[in-house]
Amino acid sequence: MNNLKLSIATTDYDHFRDFRNGAVRAEGIDHNWSMLGHHEVFARFTANREWDVAELSFAKFMAQITRDECDIVGLPVICSRLFRFSSFYVNKNAGIKTVEDLKGKRIGSPEWAHSAAVYMRGWMHNECGVKLPDVHWYQAGANSAGRVEKVEINLPDGVKLTRVADKSLSELLAVGEIDCAIIARPPTCFLECHPDVERLYPDHVPMEQEYYARTGVWPIMHIIAMQQHILDENPWVARNLLNAFNESKRRSVARMFDPAVSRYPLPFVPAYARRMQEMFGADPFPFGIEENRPTWEQMLLYTYQQGIAHKHVTPEDIFPQGIMTDVVV
Known part of the structure; x- marks a missing residue:
């Protein structure tokens, strides 16, 4: 069986690096990854749907995911999050x-x-x-x-x-x-x-x-969106992508905690990373639904209040059904 070929577009993130360069692979998927400025990705995906999977402003995503005829779905993968x-x-x-x-x-x-x-x-x-x-x-x-x-x-x-x-x-x-x-x-x-x-x-x-x-809110700025027809035709794709994004992010965080060498050209990075782990938990940059529920729910409310989202939805409404299914061995 041939791998599914997907086009992906994001800006340059260390936590996506290993997935983008092939050190981490999404099972059953070959990707062609465009690395562009995030504003260009937002504009081209919103206007033309030029990629199968793309980084998207969370606010712009909410305007599109709540349309009556919606052609995209989200993945609980966080590209960028910052307090403002x-x-x-x-x-x-x-x-x-x-x-x-x-x-x-x-x-x-x-x-x-x-x-x-x-x-x-x-x-x-x-x-x-x-x-x-x-x-x-x-x-x-x-x-x-x-x-x-x-x-x-x-x-x-x-x-x-x-x-x-x-x-x-x-x-x-x-x-x-x-x-x-x-x-x-x-x-x-x-x-x-x-x-x-x-x-x-x-x-x-x-x-x-x-x-x-x-x-408990750590504001999410950009998430990953995917064209709905990809999921409809290949229901397994969403979780396989999430698994790969998670592993790529895990490796990125591990680099930051490495005290042996200067992974990043700044002093005290491992010590600062440990401080952030104490504040935010064992995974200081979590993906997923339940791990970020207060933040998802807040943005869904705010975008509805401000006339961006067309209806007030729940986190489960914007992500593929069953994407967070537990796998325990």
């Missing part, structure tokens, strides 16, 4: 010192379905008393003008969103045309030390550690 309290950039002249000060302000993000912004808008709305209609929202490219929304959205009642085509968020923030930007990649004005631009939470790590200890 560091992603608030403010103009000093706006008088913003706390999240509550954002009420009545102008806040920009690169897209409405921008995972980092979805998490932080949800936090503001559900935990901080700054409701979605309390803000004048803006959408523009992060550091270049002309970025557009990749998926359809249905804004909640009372939410005002202004799209700006001829300026970037960095430009708008620097001149005070918006008061705050929620953005995954630091805006150029911040990197260039513009005197009027600063992080709202410069000491964000303790805040993020407290948040995780309290909620």
